[in-house]
Amino acid sequence: MSSWYFSHLTLIQGMLISIPLALSVQIALRSGVFSFASIGFYGVGAYGTGILTMRGWPVLPAMLLMIVASGVVAYLMSAPLIRLRGLYLGMVTFAFDLILTVVATNGGELTGGALGLLGVPLGMGTGGLLAAALVAIVLVSQLERRSVGRALVGIKASEELVMSVGVDLKSRKRTVFAISAALGALSGSLYVSTFSTVSPTSAGFTLIITTLTMAVIGGTSSWIGAVIGTVIITWLPTMAATIGEYQHLVYGVVLVLVVMYAPEGVLGALRWLWRRLAPKVRMARPSGGAALAATGPPGGPPPDRGAEAEAEPVPADRVKG
Amino acid sequence: MTHATARTPEKPAPAAAVPSLDVRDAAVNLGGVKALDGVSLTVESGRLYGLAGPNGSGKSTLLAAISRLLDLTSGSILVGGEDIMRRSPFQVARMGLARTFQTVRLMPQFSVLENAMLGADQSVYGSSFLRQWLMPWWTRSREARVRARAEAALERLHLMDLRDQPPLSLSYGVQRKVEIARALTAEPRLLLLDEPTAGMNRTERDEIGELLLRLRNEGVTQVLVEHDLKMMVDICDHLYVLDSGHLIASGRPTECIREPKVVEAYLGRGRRAAA
Ligand SMILES: Nc1ncnc2c1ncn2[C@@H]1O[C@H](COP(=O)(O)OP(=O)(O)OP(=O)(O)O)[C@@H](O)[C@H]1O
Numbered sequence: 001m002s003s004w005y006f007s008h009l010t011l012i013q014g015m016l017i018s019i020p021l022a023l024s025v026q027i028a029l030r031s032g033v034f035s036f037a038s039i040g041f042y043g044v045g046a047y048g049t050g051i052l053t054m055r056g057w058p059v060l061p062a063m064l065l066m067i068v069a070s071g072v073v074a075y076l077m078s079a080p081l082i083r084l085r086g087l088y089l090g091m092v093t094f095a096f097d098l099i100l101t102v103v104a105t106n107g108g109e110l111t112g113g114a115l116g117l118l119g120v121p122l123g124m125g126t127g128g129l130l131a132a133a134l135v136a137i138v139l140v141s142q143l144e145r146r147s148v149g150r151a152l153v154g155i156k157a158s159e160e161l162v163m164s165v166g167v168d169l170k171s172r173k174r175t176v177f178a179i180s181a182a183l184g185a186l187s188g189s190l191y192v193s194t195f196s197t198v199s200p201t202s203a204g205f206t207l208i209i210t211t212l213t214m215a216v217i218g219g220t221s222s223w224i225g226a227v228i229g230t231v232i233i234t235w236l237p238t239m240a241a242t243i244g245e246y247q248h249l250v251y252g253v254v255l256v257l258v259v260m261y262a263p264e265g266v267l268g269a270l271r272w273l274w275r276r277l278a279p280k281v282r283m284a285r286p287s288g289g290a291a292l293a294a295t296g297p298p299g300g301p302p303p304d305r306g307a308e309a310e311a312e313p314v315p316a317d318r319v320k321g
Numbered sequence: 322m323t324h325a326t327a328r329t330p331e332k333p334a335p336a337a338a339v340p341s342l343d344v345r346d347a348a349v350n351l352g353g354v355k356a357l358d359g360v361s362l363t364v365e366s367g368r369l370y371g372l373a374g375p376n377g378s379g380k381s382t383l384l385a386a387i388s389r390l391l392d393l394t395s396g397s398i399l400v401g402g403e404d405i406m407r408r409s410p411f412q413v414a415r416m417g418l419a420r421t422f423q424t425v426r427l428m429p430q431f432s433v434l435e436n437a438m439l440g441a442d443q444s445v446y447g448s449s450f451l452r453q454w455l456m457p458w459w460t461r462s463r464e465a466r467v468r469a470r471a472e473a474a475l476e477r478l479h480l481m482d483l484r485d486q487p488p489l490s491l492s493y494g495v496q497r498k499v500e501i502a503r504a505l506t507a508e509p510r511l512l513l514l515d516e517p518t519a520g521m522n523r524t525e526r527d528e529i530g531e532l533l534l535r536l537r538n539e540g541v542t543q544v545l546v547e548h549d550l551k552m553m554v555d556i557c558d559h560l561y562v563l564d565s566g567h568l569i570a571s572g573r574p575t576e577c578i579r580e581p582k583v584v585e586a587y588l589g590r591g592r593r594a595a596a
């Protein structure tokens with residue numbers, strides 16, 4: 001076990017680092033904010049934390065500063081951005097990411113040019129990464145529950161609907177944008193203080209594709225999807241050694257297939273299976289009904305959507321995004 | 322509620338009261354089409370108004386303008402005496418306006434109950450991510466209040482049995498009822514209903530008609546868009562009729578629908594009133 005752990009340490013750490021980043025894209029997509037800006041803020045977090053710790057800052061304050069600063073800057077930036085519709089926002093934030101890589105490349109001494117930062121002090125163990133990933137998961141999953149959750153899901157169903165029930169849509173989107181950026185910065189900060197290096201390419205085009213694949217393949221309807229996607233995309237290359245070279249090509253193809261044929265991702269497929277199977281399982285084991293009655297007895301608390309893939313008591317037609 | 326559903330036909334509006342809704346010379350151009358053109362009308366509080374007109378006459382456009390989902394090209398709209406032209410849709414909603422949509426807008430991922438709950442979320446919760454993160458006990462108590470309101474609304478529409486169902490598994494008529502329940506959960510002062518009974522059978526329609534009358538007697542001001550003129554005549558205090566973006570008639574429903582202009586608008590161009 002422990003030899004397995006040590007030989008896969010890089011992957012395990014990489015996976016934990018990717019979780020906040022995948023969540024940053026998932027929470028944005030789920031709220032109808034088609035933005036890749038968090039990838040740019042991943043770079044900001046990585047470079048910022050790297051530069052500060054190389055100048056003697058302790059890791060945690062450096063990370064916190066970069067996370068908060070990214071959130072604030074993103075909030076300010078978001079005012080004009082969230083007026084952009086769908087794809088346009090995607091393109092602008094995509095450009096934002098690429099501009100940042102150009103800035104990093106031409107940052108001279110400060111950013112280390114094309115090589116990037118080398119020898120950033122190590123400040124993160126696997127335990128720290130796990131804690132950070134868990135905090136990110138808890139914060140994001142809370143936003144899928146209750147009033148806040150309904151409003152955010154509603155945005156995807158119909159913006160007019162959400163506005164007509166009194167939700168300040170602009171402010172919601174701006175806050176989501178800021179949270180997404182902060183999660184990106186968190187992920188970048190974790191990366192640089194774990195692997196002690198960052199270069200302009202590490203927050204570039206391929207990271208956008210990889211992260212988008214993680215979020216979409218798992219399913220953007222819940223944080224669980226982002227986690228599933230992260231796990232799959234982290235371990236897939238080791239399982240199929242041959243795809244190594246064509247990794248991003250494969251991701252691209254998988255992305256297209258998922259979007260076309262399973263828009264709810266792996267999570268959606270699991271839910272669908274669960275809805276088919278749950279009634280049968282319940283019939284086979286009537287006593288197990290209590291545990292499976294995730295929708296709750298009449299008068300009982302409603303299920304926590306997003307806390308788990310829940311059963312529908314009646315097989316519903318597949319719900320389309 | 323004895324005789325709650327009996328209409329008091331000539332109930333006068335309170336003297337000198339500010340009208341709930343005051344539309345002044347409203348015009349909307351949609352891609353070259355004058356969807357609304359110089360429409361002025363008032364809605365006194367506590368009464369049930371019908372807004373009729375053939376397909377494409379601008380009824381939905383007017384409701385969209387009142388709920389601020391659509392900008393007027395010119396003119397103004399006052400809600401409770403307050404000019405709302407510079408307000409956002411969410412601000413108008415918080416002033417006590419709720420609406421249903423002609424095309425049902427439900428969240429497929431959520432149950433019927435949760436869809437209804439969306440209507441009360443803002444007034445009960447306000448909107449804070451921080452509270453959601455830091456004060457779980459607070460959100461829990463709010464959640465219970467929202468749920469109670471949503472259940473009361475579902476009860477009125479006889480939907481309690483379906484509360485845990487995903488809405489897309491339900492018939493179109495039932496989905497419409499969920500839509501109405503969501504609006505009721507907001508406990509609105511002014512309620513805009515865009516064809517709430519489309520796709521419902523006669524019994525269901527009568528049920529909704531009764532409900533709207535009861536709401537009226539509880540003091541909820543309503544603007545009802547319907548193709549079912551019989552229903553309008555049965556329950557509305559006052560009828561406005563639109564045609565091609567113009568207001569062509571206004572008055573007591575029974576008289577209104579006999580006006581030549583109205584008859585022509587409905588029949589002259591071969592458009593049947595029945596949906
Ligand atoms: N998005 C749009 N772009 C251009 N024209 C539009 C748009 N929406 C509506 N219209 C036009 O505006 C006019 C009024 O439409 P509206 O939907 O308000 O009619 P309506 O009275 O609600 O009709 P219906 O009974 O069919 O619901 C119609 O001529 C319609 O074609």
Ligand SMILES: [Mg+2]
Nearest residue numbers: 380381382423
């Ligand atoms: Mg209409």
